Amino acid sequence: MPNEPRKRYVSTIVEVEGRDERKVVETPAFDVPPWSEQERLGIVGARAPRVDAPTKVAGRATYTSDVSLPGMLHAVIVRAPLGPGRVERLDVAAARAVPGVVDVITADDLTRPTKFSGIPLFDPAILYAGQPVAAVCAESREAAAAGAAALAPLVPSSTPVLDPIVKAASDEADVVERGDVERGLKEADVLVRREYRTPSQLHSALEPHGAVAHYDGDRLTIWESTQGVFRVRDEVARAMAMPRSAVRVLMDHMGGGFGAKNHAGPHTVAAALFAQRTGKPVRCVLDREGEQIDTGHRPATVQQVTLGARKDGRLTVIIADTWVALGAGGWEGGPAQIFHQMYSCANVRTTERFAYTHSQPMQAFRGPGHTEGAFALERAMDTLAKELGIDPLEMRLRNFAARDELKDRDFSSNNLRRCYEEAAERFGWATRESRRDARTSPTARGGFGMAAQVWPAGGGPPAHATLTVQSDGTAEVLSGTQDLGTGARTILGQIAAESLGARLSDVRVVLGDTERTPYAGNSWGSMTTASVGPAVRMAAVDARGKLLEAAAELLECHPDDLDARDSKISTRDGARTLTFAEVAKRIGNVMISGHGTRGPNEQGLGLMSFGAQFAEVEVDSETGHVRVLRIVAAHDVGRVINPTLAESQLEGGILQGLGFGLFEERILDSASGLPLNSTMHDYKVPTIADTPQIEAWCVATVDARANHIGARGLAEPPVIPTAPAIANAVADALGVDITEIPLTPWRVLAAQQRPPAER
Amino acid sequence: MKLTVNGRERELDVEPGTSLLNVLRDRLHLSGAKAGCERGECGACTVLLDGQNVYSCVTLARACEGRSVTTIEGVANGAELHPVQRAFIAHDAVQCGFCTPGQVLAAIALLERDPAPTRESIVHAMSGNLCRCGTYPKIIKAIESVANDA
Numbered sequence: 001m002p003n004e005p006r007k008r009y010v011s012t013i014v015e016v017e018g019r020d021e022r023k024v025v026e027t028p029a030f031d032v033p034p035w036s037e038q039e040r041l042g043i044v045g046a047r048a049p050r051v052d053a054p055t056k057v058a059g060r061a062t063y064t065s066d067v068s069l070p071g072m073l074h075a076v077i078v079r080a081p082l083g084p085g086r087v088e089r090l091d092v093a094a095a096r097a098v099p100g101v102v103d104v105i106t107a108d109d110l111t112r113p114t115k116f117s118g119i120p121l122f123d124p125a126i127l128y129a130g131q132p133v134a135a136v137c138a139e140s141r142e143a144a145a146a147g148a149a150a151l152a153p154l155v156p157s158s159t160p161v162l163d164p165i166v167k168a169a170s171d172e173a174d175v176v177e178r179g180d181v182e183r184g185l186k187e188a189d190v191l192v193r194r195e196y197r198t199p200s201q202l203h204s205a206l207e208p209h210g211a212v213a214h215y216d217g218d219r220l221t222i223w224e225s226t227q228g229v230f231r232v233r234d235e236v237a238r239a240m241a242m243p244r245s246a247v248r249v250l251m252d253h254m255g256g257g258f259g260a261k262n263h264a265g266p267h268t269v270a271a272a273l274f275a276q277r278t279g280k281p282v283r284c285v286l287d288r289e290g291e292q293i294d295t296g297h298r299p300a301t302v303q304q305v306t307l308g309a310r311k312d313g314r315l316t317v318i319i320a321d322t323w324v325a326l327g328a329g330g331w332e333g334g335p336a337q338i339f340h341q342m343y344s345c346a347n348v349r350t351t352e353r354f355a356y357t358h359s360q361p362m363q364a365f366r367g368p369g370h371t372e373g374a375f376a377l378e379r380a381m382d383t384l385a386k387e388l389g390i391d392p393l394e395m396r397l398r399n400f401a402a403r404d405e406l407k408d409r410d411f412s413s414n415n416l417r418r419c420y421e422e423a424a425e426r427f428g429w430a431t432r433e434s435r436r437d438a439r440t441s442p443t444a445r446g447g448f449g450m451a452a453q454v455w456p457a458g459g460g461p462p463a464h465a466t467l468t469v470q471s472d473g474t475a476e477v478l479s480g481t482q483d484l485g486t487g488a489r490t491i492l493g494q495i496a497a498e499s500l501g502a503r504l505s506d507v508r509v510v511l512g513d514t515e516r517t518p519y520a521g522n523s524w525g526s527m528t529t530a531s532v533g534p535a536v537r538m539a540a541v542d543a544r545g546k547l548l549e550a551a552a553e554l555l556e557c558h559p560d561d562l563d564a565r566d567s568k569i570s571t572r573d574g575a576r577t578l579t580f581a582e583v584a585k586r587i588g589n590v591m592i593s594g595h596g597t598r599g600p601n602e603q604g605l606g607l608m609s610f611g612a613q614f615a616e617v618e619v620d621s622e623t624g625h626v627r628v629l630r631i632v633a634a635h636d637v638g639r640v641i642n643p644t645l646a647e648s649q650l651e652g653g654i655l656q657g658l659g660f661g662l663f664e665e666r667i668l669d670s671a672s673g674l675p676l677n678s679t680m681h682d683y684k685v686p687t688i689a690d691t692p693q694i695e696a697w698c699v700a701t702v703d704a705r706a707n708h709i710g711a712r713g714l715a716e717p718p719v720i721p722t723a724p725a726i727a728n729a730v731a732d733a734l735g736v737d738i739t740e741i742p743l744t745p746w747r748v749l750a751a752q753q754r755p756p757a758e759r
Numbered sequence: 760m761k762l763t764v765n766g767r768e769r770e771l772d773v774e775p776g777t778s779l780l781n782v783l784r785d786r787l788h789l790s791g792a793k794a795g796c797e798r799g800e801c802g803a804c805t806v807l808l809d810g811q812n813v814y815s816c817v818t819l820a821r822a823c824e825g826r827s828v829t830t831i832e833g834v835a836n837g838a839e840l841h842p843v844q845r846a847f848i849a850h851d852a853v854q855c856g857f858c859t860p861g862q863v864l865a866a867i868a869l870l871e872r873d874p875a876p877t878r879e880s881i882v883h884a885m886s887g888n889l890c891r892c893g894t895y896p897k898i899i900k901a902i903e904s905v906a907n908d909a
Contacts, residue, residue: 049848049849049851052856053847053848053853054840054848055856056853056856056859057840057844057847057853057859057863058791058831058832058840058844059789059791059830059831059832059860060832063793063857065793065794066790068788203891204891205855205857205891206793206795206801206803206889207793207795207855208795253855253856255793255855255856255858256854256855256891256892287797288795288797288800484855485854485857487854645851648893648894648897651894651895651896651897652854652892652893653893655895656891656893679798680795680798680800680801680889681798685889685891687886687895688885688886688888688890688895688899689882691896694896
C-alpha cells in the first residue's frame with residue numbers, strides 16, 4: 001500500500017518568548033532521523049573556531065555604518081526636546097537654508113502613515129522626550145546635524161506620568177490563575193510577602209541602530225543592523241507603499257542587538273524616503289544619545305509577591321501582582337510566566353498590569369519578562385527558605401517542577417537537577433561556610449547565593465535553508481537568518497559540514513539577504529539554533545543524497561555503498577575514493593543542491609531550556625560596594641553544537657545579568673521625563689574590571705524529542721538567574737533583605753539601615 | 760597636514776575640528792575603527808598614536824601632525840595576523856566584533872608596554888574598552904596566552 005501522500009502545509013503552534021502563535025507552515029518533504037545520543041559526530045560538538053573571527057579581528061567585517069556608496073548623503077533624526085506635549089514650531093525653512101542640507105521630512109512627507117511601537121512616525125503629538133519629529137538629510141553628517149539644530153522643535157510640555165502603579169490604576173489587568181490561591185494561603189505554615197522593584201535596563205549595543213538605503217528608481221536596497229531582515233523588509237515595503245519583492249534588505253555583520261533590533265525604525269524609513277526623494281544613497285545611523293533614549297529598554301517593574309509553604313518547604317501558594325512600565329509603546333511582555341513554570345505549586349495567580357508611561361517604548365531585552373520575574377521569585381524563595389531554616393538549594397529541589405504545570409504538559413527533556421548538582425559541586429555550595437570569613441578587609445562581608453531559570457527555547461517553523469555543492473566541490477549554505485555575534489554562522493556551518501560529510505573549511509554560510517537567502521525568522525527568543533539548525537541539516541542531507549547518487553554513477557556502484565566524510569566520497573570498503581571537487585568537476589558545471597525545511601514541533605510538549613547559577617560576592621559593609629567574585633553556571637540546552645561558542649554566550653548573558661543586578665538603571669527626571677544618563681559614561685554597563693571568575697558550561701545531554709538535531713536555544717537563559725543569584729548572595733553576606741536592584745552602594749547601605757523588622 | 764598611517768605617509772587637508780576617527784573612516788576609508796559613542800567613552804574607535812592607544816573620536820586630527828597612527832588594518836604582517844589577533848581567534852574573544860578592533864589595539868599597546876602583565880594590569884589597561892556581548896573573560900585569557908608565549 002502506498003503511503004498517504006504527505007500533507008504539504010499544516011497548522012501548528014509555535015512558542016516565541018512564551019507567547020503561543022498559530023501558523024500554517026510547510027512540512028518537510030522527507031523525514032530526517034534524529035541524531036541520537038550515541039551518534040558519533042565529529043564536527044557538531046567540536047570546539048571549532050568562530051568562522052568570522054579572522055575577518056573581525058582584522059577589522060574587515062562590514063557593519064551597516066561601514067557601508068559607503070558613491071555620492072552618499074547623511075541623515076539625522078530630529079527629536080522632541082521634551083514631552084508629553086505637542087510640536088508647536090518646526091522651522092523647516094531654516095533647516096533647508098543651512099549649507100549642505102539637501103532635504104527635510106516631517107509627518108507631511110510620509111508616503112503613508114507609519115507607526116513604530118504604536119506611535120505614528122513624526123507625529124506632532126509628543127508622548128516622550130526624544131520622540132522623532134522630523135529628519136534632515138545633508139551632504140555631510142555635520143551639515144545634517146546643523147540642519148537638525150535649525151529645525152529647533154518647540155514642544156511646550158506637561159508633567160510626564162512615569163510611575164507604572166499610578167498610570168496602570170485604570171488599565172485592565174492580565175490575570176492567570178490555577179488552583180485555589182485562597183486554599184493555598186490557608187495551607188501555608190509560613191508566608192512571605194514582599195514588594196520587589198527592577199529597573200529599566202538599556203540594551204546599549206555598541207553599534208547603534210542604522211540603515212543605508214539605495215533607490216535605483218525601481219527597487220530599494222537597505223543595509224540594516226537588524227535581527228530580522230525579512231521583518232525589516234516587510235515594514236519598509238509597507239511604509240514606502242512598495243511591493244515586498246521590490247525591497248531588498250541585507251545584513252552581513254552587526255554590532256549586537258539583544259532584542260532592540262527586531263524591527264525597522266524611524267531611521268530606516270528616513271533613509272529610504274530620502275533615497276527615493278533625492279535619488280542618492282543615504283546613510284542614517286543613530287548617535288549614542290539617540291540609541292540610549294529611543295531604541296527600547298527592558299521595562300521597569302514593581303512586583304508584589306506572596307509565597308507560602310508548609311514546614312517541609314513545599315510551596316502551597318504563589319501570588320504575584322505586577323506592574324510594568326512599558327513606556328509610550330511596545331508589546332506586553334511581563335514577568336508572570338516564570339512564576340508558573342519554575343517551581344511545582346498547585347495554587348498560582350499572577351496579575352500583570354501594563355502601564356503606558358511618558359518615556360521611550362520598550363523593546364524585548366534578552367530574556368524579557370523572565371529576567372525581571374526571576375529577581376522577585378528567586379529573592380522570595382530565599383526569604384522563604386530562610387524563614388523555614390531550609391538551605392536555598394534544598395528549597396528549590398523540594399519544589400522541582402517535573403512538568404510544565406502552567407500548560408499541563410511534559411517537558412521534552414529537563415536536566416535542571418543535573419544543573420543544580422553539577423554547579424553546586426563545582427561551586428562548593430555544601431562547604432561554603434568554610435570560605436565565608438576569608439576576606440580582604442575588616443569591613444568586607446562574604447556571601448553566597450544561587451538562582452535558577454526556565455525559558456521557552458525550542459524554536460520552530462518556519463525556517464528554510466538551501467545547500468549547494470559548488471562546481472569546485474565546496475558547499476554554500478543559504479538561510480535568511482542572522483548572526484548577531486551569537487555564532488549562528490559558525491554553528492550552522494558545523495551542522496551543514498557534519499550532515500554533508502564535508503570539511504568545515506569547505507562550507508560557506510551566507511545569511512541575512514531577503515533577495516538571495518530563503519526565509520528564516522527573526523533572531524530572537526533563543527530560536528535560531530533550534531529553528532534554522534534542522535532546516536540546514538535537512539538541506540545538507542538532501543544535497544548529500546544527490547551527491548552520492550552522482551558519485552555512484554561515476555564509480556559504477558550503488559549510492560548505499562558510499563559514504564561521505566572530509567569532503568570525500570568513498571566506497572564502504574575504502575577501495576575507491578573521489579573528492580567532492582572531483583565529483584563536481586566530472587559532472588561539470590551543474591548544480592547539486594538540497595532544500596531544508598523546519599517542520600512543526602511535537603504539539604503538547606514544553607520545549608524549555610533550564611539552568612542554575614551560583615554567586616559568591618564580597619560586600620563592603622561600610623561603603624555598600626558589591627564585588628562579584630565568582631559565578632558558576634550550569635545550563636541544560638540539549639545538544640551543544642559548539643561548546644566554546646556556547647560558553648561565550650553563557651558568559652555574555654551572565655555579564656548582562658550582572659549589570660542588571662549591580663548598576664544598570666535608566667534614570668528619568670521625575671519632573672520633566674528627561675533621560676539623565678544617556679551616555680556610556682553615565683549609564684553603567686559592565687567593564688572588564690567588573691568581570692568575576694566565570695565558570696559556565698552546558699550539561700552533556702541531547703534533547704531527542706525537541707527536533708532532529710537535539711538542540712534547544714541558549715542565548716537568553718543565562719541572563720535570567722544572574723541578578724537574583726547575586727542579590728541572594730548580597731542578602732546572605734549582610735543578613736538583610738534585598739528587594740530592589742540594581743545594587744548600587746546607596747541601595748546596599750539603605751538595606752542595612754532598615755530596621756530589623758523590615759529586613 | 761602630514762600624518763603617517765599604517766607606515767604610509769599621508770598628506771591631507773583637514774578642517775580644524777575634525778576628529779582623527781572621521782579622517783580615518785571618511786577620508787582614508789579605514790573602517791576598522793568604529794564610532795560607538797563619539798565622546799571617548801566606549802573604546803570602539805581605539806587606534807595607536809605613536810604606539811599609545813587613544814580614542815580617535817576625541818583626538819583632533821590636526822593634533823596628530825607628523826605623528827604615526829596604527830589602525831587595526833595595519834597590525835598584521837601581510838597575510839600573517841598579529842599574535843594578539845591570533846589569540847583573540849583561538850580564545851573566542853570575539854562575538855559581534857564591533858569592539859574587537861579597539862580591544863585588539865588596546866591589548867597590543869599593553870603588551871608593548873608590559874610584555875608580562877598580571878591579571879590586575881590587564882584589567883586596568885583594558886577597562887577603557889567596553890564590550891556589550893561580554894567577551895571580557897575570553898579577552899583576559901587571550902592576552903594572558905600571548906604574554907605566556909612571549
